[in-house]
Amino acid sequence: MAEAKKLPVPQGNPETAPFWEAAKQGKFLIKRCTACGEPHFFPRSICPFCFSDKTEWEESSGEATIYTFSLMRKSPTGPYAIAYVTLKEGPSLQTNIVDCDMDKLKIGQKVKVVWKPTDGAPLPFFTPA
Amino acid sequence: MTIKGKAYIAGIYEHPTRHAPDKSTAQLHAEVAKGAIEDAGLTKADIDGYFCAGDAPGGLWPMVDYLGLKVRHMDSTDTGGCSYLIHVGHAAEAIAAGKCSIALITLAGKPRTGPMPPRAAGAEADFEAAYGATTHNAYGMCAMRHMHDYGTTSEQLAWIKVAASHHAQYNPHAMLKEVVTVEDVLNSPMISDPLHRMDCCVVTDGGGALIVTTPEIAKSLKKPLVRLIGHGEAMKGPRGGKDLDLTYSAGVWSGPRAFEEAGVTPKDIKYASIYDSFTITVLMQLEDLGFCKKGEGGKFVADGNLISGVGKLPFNTDGGGLCSNHPVNRGGMTKIIEAVRQLRGEAHPKVQVANCDLAVAHGTGGLLGVRHAASTCILERA
Numbered sequence: 001m002a003e004a005k006k007l008p009v010p011q012g013n014p015e016t017a018p019f020w021e022a023a024k025q026g027k028f029l030i031k032r033c034t035a036c037g038e039p040h041f042f043p044r045s046i047c048p049f050c051f052s053d054k055t056e057w058e059e060s061s062g063e064a065t066i067y068t069f070s071l072m073r074k075s076p077t078g079p080y081a082i083a084y085v086t087l088k089e090g091p092s093l094q095t096n097i098v099d100c101d102m103d104k105l106k107i108g109q110k111v112k113v114v115w116k117p118t119d120g121a122p123l124p125f126f127t128p129a
Numbered sequence: 130m131t132i133k134g135k136a137y138i139a140g141i142y143e144h145p146t147r148h149a150p151d152k153s154t155a156q157l158h159a160e161v162a163k164g165a166i167e168d169a170g171l172t173k174a175d176i177d178g179y180f181c182a183g184d185a186p187g188g189l190w191p192m193v194d195y196l197g198l199k200v201r202h203m204d205s206t207d208t209g210g211c212s213y214l215i216h217v218g219h220a221a222e223a224i225a226a227g228k229c230s231i232a233l234i235t236l237a238g239k240p241r242t243g244p245m246p247p248r249a250a251g252a253e254a255d256f257e258a259a260y261g262a263t264t265h266n267a268y269g270m271c272a273m274r275h276m277h278d279y280g281t282t283s284e285q286l287a288w289i290k291v292a293a294s295h296h297a298q299y300n301p302h303a304m305l306k307e308v309v310t311v312e313d314v315l316n317s318p319m320i321s322d323p324l325h326r327m328d329c330c331v332v333t334d335g336g337g338a339l340i341v342t343t344p345e346i347a348k349s350l351k352k353p354l355v356r357l358i359g360h361g362e363a364m365k366g367p368r369g370g371k372d373l374d375l376t377y378s379a380g381v382w383s384g385p386r387a388f389e390e391a392g393v394t395p396k397d398i399k400y401a402s403i404y405d406s407f408t409i410t411v412l413m414q415l416e417d418l419g420f421c422k423k424g425e426g427g428k429f430v431a432d433g434n435l436i437s438g439v440g441k442l443p444f445n446t447d448g449g450g451l452c453s454n455h456p457v458n459r460g461g462m463t464k465i466i467e468a469v470r471q472l473r474g475e476a477h478p479k480v481q482v483a484n485c486d487l488a489v490a491h492g493t494g495g496l497l498g499v500r501h502a503a504s505t506c507i508l509e510r511a
Contacts, residue, residue: 010255020255040369042256048369067373068277070269071322072261082266084373091370094499096260107277123259
């Protein structure tokens, strides 16, 4: 029996604290720059595209599609599906696809955010929609 | 301002070991340094520049002291496996600017003996650390998307391992000397879809070192002359998640910069050292460097096209990281060393490329599917 994977506790910092506070309410936040209009993830205080400091928090729908994935079969904590998903709002992010039959995953498949508890703020994962 | 022709690789050494539980990491650095200095026909007192990366225990301070060097230029740029390709470019810049005249670059470590220390966390840690990105699955995600977008197949990827194994059979130091077939690769266990065990490189202890010097000093030594005529470096990451595309690497930027500086094109290249942490790494790099169009790498590598004496582009004639050596999980050093062997005419006779006067050594460092650097060196027989 594979040992259950213990999730790391998000450490947070002044720049990302609002993300983790919202996570505790089940809200998935991204950042959007009001100068250039581009959303981004993970959140920065200064826009990684135009370098403006006019970035604002925005709640994401949590709806996404799988950009790519790989089933990690050789792991001491059991197999898992690592993936990049592309949010409806635009940004792509790294995650795991969970609570599903991993052998049936497909690029382009619709997924939605699901939260998993840690000893601190919960962490976002994605599961087939 | 260019570094074209302003620096020569006058000394090379690849440690013959693949498993070194009886040696210290610093000791391995000293052994490869000694090997490269002797290969060049120099002495340690001649060294006035030193380059090392994250594998050097403690970095520059302890290494310069441990080795007993007295240097006037130093650089510890760390971009994972391609650090040493970047060091060659930076050494050439320092030499061209008169900051040093004989630079030593070392790599060594023992990942086969024991686990490597973890990398320091970046700003992304809270948003990625939980998801278990490893080399296997990060490159697996690239391969999965490349297959989706371009129809690349596992059979085509397997040909890269097959070609490497054909070369490794002639390398007495290679960790895996057995010639394998496409079927062998496809029948090896799936590690992280779609990469099989034989799509992955070996894990080895060991190391290597280089001496980079001025044209005048190189010409005063006894080895065949090999000079750097072009160099490029670049970095790529998910950059805020915009327009994510894992089917190309930072090689699309480092490659053209190097070729432009050298004034040559991929068609002119007689031998290619291409970083082969995984088969997909090679396929993507060949496309990114312009040896074929994006998406046509699968066709390009199939049917033995990378086998010396058989195909059009002989690659990694030492057996590469897939079969011979991947010291410290950092393959850039051995890429340069085999390219220099080819240009000197010192490769194994069974894999030596006839009239090999122009070669590329290229590598990536970090995780291709996450954040990585790339560096390209164009080398010429002078």
